[in-house]
Amino acid sequence: MTQEGGFITTKLDAIVGWSRKYSLFIYPFVTACCGMEYMSVSCAHYDLDRFGAAYPRFTPRQSDLLMVTGTVNHKIAPVLKKVWEQMADPKWVIAFGVCATSGGFYDNYATVQGIDRIIPVDVYIGGCPPRPEMVMEGIMLLQKKIAASKQELF
Amino acid sequence: MSVETALLKLIKEKFSHYIISTHSFRNDDTIVINKEALKQVMSFLKNDKITQFDMLIDVTAVDYLGSAPRFEVVYHLLSIPLRQRLRVKVPITEEEPALDSVTSIWPGANWFEREVFDMFGIRFNGHPSLKRILMYEQFEGHPLRKDYPLKKQQPIVPLRDVKTKY
Numbered sequence: 001m002t003q004e005g006g007f008i009t010t011k012l013d014a015i016v017g018w019s020r021k022y023s024l025f026i027y028p029f030v031t032a033c034c035g036m037e038y039m040s041v042s043c044a045h046y047d048l049d050r051f052g053a054a055y056p057r058f059t060p061r062q063s064d065l066l067m068v069t070g071t072v073n074h075k076i077a078p079v080l081k082k083v084w085e086q087m088a089d090p091k092w093v094i095a096f097g098v099c100a101t102s103g104g105f106y107d108n109y110a111t112v113q114g115i116d117r118i119i120p121v122d123v124y125i126g127g128c129p130p131r132p133e134m135v136m137e138g139i140m141l142l143q144k145k146i147a148a149s150k151q152e153l154f
Numbered sequence: 155m156s157v158e159t160a161l162l163k164l165i166k167e168k169f170s171h172y173i174i175s176t177h178s179f180r181n182d183d184t185i186v187i188n189k190e191a192l193k194q195v196m197s198f199l200k201n202d203k204i205t206q207f208d209m210l211i212d213v214t215a216v217d218y219l220g221s222a223p224r225f226e227v228v229y230h231l232l233s234i235p236l237r238q239r240l241r242v243k244v245p246i247t248e249e250e251p252a253l254d255s256v257t258s259i260w261p262g263a264n265w266f267e268r269e270v271f272d273m274f275g276i277r278f279n280g281h282p283s284l285k286r287i288l289m290y291e292q293f294e295g296h297p298l299r300k301d302y303p304l305k306k307q308q309p310i311v312p313l314r315d316v317k318t319k320y
């Protein structure tokens with residue numbers, strides 16, 4: 001291979017997936033105490049930047065990963081749905097913590113029994129709250145899923 | 155029932171007609187009063203030199219479903235200058251779940267009374283804006299009443315069908 005004529009061959013899907021999985025812009029939808037854990041995992045000590053998922057965007061229009069962090073009740077469910085609808089494709093959703101996953105122990109009049117009743121979810125992270133390591137594992141699982149999926153080009 | 159404190163003695167003497175009972179469990183003074191005398195007793199407790207209960211800590215309610223009267227509205231008072239506390243309970247019947255608002259005495263009662271209205275359906279006459287504070291407007295019923303079904307939910311957005319696999 002000469003210096004001028006260097007090239008690599010790959011599938012379009014693979015290279016688009018590779019670039020997408022390392023540029024996750026997170027929208028933190030923080031409603032409860034899991035937010036502390038999200039702050040911990042996204043700051044310097046655990047350094048989500050290593051996964052290309054460090055930068056929180058506080059507008060859904062500029063983000064592609066919706067992290068629902070905390071309990072979602074029926075009063076805020078329309079807001080969650082609107083935020084999700086405003087995100088541009090491609091977009092992914094992580095249910096952060098057991099309340100977002102299944103309602104947790106809030107099996108009562110107020111709480112949505114898992115955000116997948118409102119919007120589709122890609123990765124569920126259990127725990128009350130999850131350890132930062134669990135969150136990082138969830139992000140790595142999502143990256144695997146993104147890399148392996150058929151890439152829609154818009 | 156322990157020794158009656160000076161505070162309870164004073165209130166009992168002043169409002170003997172309206173007081174249903176009093177007790178003082180481990181210096182935790184409590185009076186139970188008629189709802190007709192609520193405002194009169196409360197403004198005395200706030201303004202009198204001997205009591206000076208200038209702070210309303212909380213207003214809440216209890217649903218004793220199956221017994222009459224069904225509800226009891228509970229007020230917690232604190233006197234900051236005199237460093238004493240008092241609990242005031244007001245029995246409320248199921249047929250007429252309403253009593254006077256104390257927002258004219260303590261403005262801080264506004265949101266407490268809205269919460270009690272939201273959760274128990276007890277109305278406060280004279281409240282400036284008695285509407286739901288925690289639940290949404292479309293919500294039907296009052297969730298902390300004991301006859302509200304434990305897991306009954308009232309979603310605003312239609313729920314997706316989720317097939318659960320174990």
